[in-house]
Amino acid sequence: MRDPSKILIVDDEFDIRLSLSTILEAHGYTTTTVSCAKEALDAVNLETPDLVLLDIRLPDQNGFDVCHQLREEPQTALLPVILVTAMNPYQEKVKGIEAGADDFLSKPINKAELLARVRSLLRIKELHDMAQSQAAHLAEWNRELEMRLTQESKLAEVARMLGDIAHEMKNLLMPVVTGTELLESELRDLHHDLSQLNSPSTQASHGRCNEIVEMVNSSGKRLRDHVKDLADCVKILSSEPQFSACRISKVVDQVFEPLRFSAREKGIGLRTEGLEDLPDIEADGRRLFHAFFNLVNNALSETPPGGFVNVKGILEPEGATVLLSFTDTGRGMPPEVRENLFTRQGLSTKQAGTGLGIKIIKAVVDAHSGHISVESQGGRGTTFYLRLPIHQTQETEETPA
Ligand SMILES: Nc1ncnc2c1ncn2[C@@H]1O[C@H](COP(=O)(O)OP(=O)(O)OP(=O)(O)O)[C@@H](O)[C@H]1O
Ligand SMILES: [Mg+2]
Incomplete structure (x- = not known):
């Protein structure tokens, strides 16, 4: 609901329209006034008010008919309507309830009662709008979840x-x-x-x-x-990830081991920075190995002789995550490769490449509820950033993903 709330006043008497809008505007609402049923239905569609104050006696149709028509339209079926009655309040109230009105006011209008009824109905509308938007969010999540389940299967x-x-x-x-x-x-x-x-x-x-x-x-x-x-x-x-205490410096050593020879042949240095100071993280060591291996291996194939590949780790300020960066002094990647890198469209630019490496890395980071990003500059090099939580939160039935 917008702020301030918008109220549509429907009454054929100019004085009543004026006094209602003066009271309401003095209390922070915006108002639109119309004098007949047709104008009222047009204004509801055009201005989408938050509430309607509807006189029963109108020159073209009566307020009950207008109320009926509003209830029949899905967009206005729940729009709050206060019927303003002048004659036999009891009989009109029964007809009003049948027509779908939410509340009633009797003429002459009491200012305090008017404001109290407007406030209360707007509060209910606000709650209803909130519930509707949450339902829309839930439906969206549900759709996404179904899509992911299908993709995963x-x-x-x-x-x-x-x-x-x-x-x-x-x-x-x-x-x-x-x-x-x-x-x-x-x-x-x-x-x-x-x-x-x-x-x-x-x-x-x-x-x-x-x-x-x-x-x-x-x-x-x-x-x-x-x-x-x-x-x-x-x-x-x-297979399901198997989490246990994992030392990142050790995994990086295991990755460097088989790659050291080809790095030396190409004249590329393999370096680490800050890894020894990192705490153990809860991780699937075999998965991490595959992700780190692909990152270092990719970096080696893009880096010309004389360059280096550096794996750096820092414990982030809140102490809940570690940030690992895999930096190389290589060719960098073209923007079109970077844009699609973590998507299903991500491809290999190498002659005999499969384009599976990045997909494996992303799947491993996702399995650890981590985050991956990349910065790359043509001719200057590339850095992949991996943010990994130190502890894996166990998902239970009470805490949906
Ligand atoms: N460090 C990097 N520097 C520059 N480009 C990179 C880097 N890492 C990945 N890329 C780009 O991303 C593409 C996809 O990488 P990915 O590991 O998925 O496949 P690949 O390395 O081409 O093939 P394979 O992994 O099968 O050898 C690469 O072809 C390359 O263009
Ligand atoms: Mg690769």
């Missing part, structure tokens, strides 16, 4: 299928890897025998075969490792 199904596919691929790759190893030893023996002939073409063929077998074998092994990583990742992310 679809995601769970996709995760299950990915897990199955990864398992199947792992099985199919096993004979490829072991087959090439066997083939390699067979070829070695064969070429050993053929080498007795000492022909240059046999030696060249030996070299080529070794190269081909080596290529198939190493690609097969790489593919097997990727598939294993994918299967592990799907398994972890599709």
Whole structure:
């Protein structure tokens, strides 16, 4: 309801309209006055008043009919209406109740009674408006919740299928890897025998075969490792998070460990700042590992030689959250990548990229009721910020999410 409340006064007598609007305006209300039923219905639609003071005797229709019409329209079915009666109050009240009026005032109008009735009906309207807006909010939440449930069940199904596919691929790759190893030893023996002939073409063929077998074998092994990583990742992310006390500096060390070699090769420094001073946080360590790994790995692939990747942690002032920043001195990301980064549309800009990394990071942060954001400047570098609560609040039936 707006402030000040707007009151529509409907009366065919000029003096009554004037005196009612003077009293009400002196008490902080705004008023509109009209003199017949038609004008009253038009004004209700145009001005959407908060309350109507409606005279029963009007030149074109009576107040009961106007009241009936208001009750029939969904927008005005609950608009407070005070009928102003002049003649037989008892008989008119019965008709007024049947027409849907909320209250009555008798002429001549008593100022104190007028103000008391207006105030009381406006209070009820305010409560009603509040209940309606809360109901609208609840309906909106409900819709959102239903949508998320549908999305989550679809995601769970996709995760299950990915897990199955990864398992199947792992099985199919096993004979490829072991087959090439066997083939390699067979070829070695064969070429050993053929080498007795000492022909240059046999030696060249030996070299080529070794190269081909080596290529198939190493690609097969790489593919097997990727598939294993994918299967592990799907398994972890599709299971319920397991929270326990987690030391962030330790998780970052575990992430740096396998990446240190390629960072050194590329001439990129891996640094940390303030992680040792952080308190343990309640977290799913395996999930955090996957998120941090993707963040550092992405940063490494975007950073040119001579740069660095820094993981910094601070305990935030209220002591309830830690803020982690993953900063690199890399190329930065174009605005169109940044805008869609945490959405389903987020894509990879790399040739062989899957675009799954950021989705995994976001899913992990969400599972910890955390928050993620990014700042990036072309040519200057990128920083991902992760805010994570120190304690996970347990959701019970009494405290809905
Ligand atoms: N530190 C970063 N600096 C610049 N761009 C980044 C950074 N991290 C992510 N991006 C951008 O976000 C995109 C999506 O990253 P994401 O990890 O989801 O997929 P990807 O790294 O491309 O593929 P994959 O993770 O499968 O190797 C990247 O292709 C890149 O454009
Ligand atoms: Mg990535």
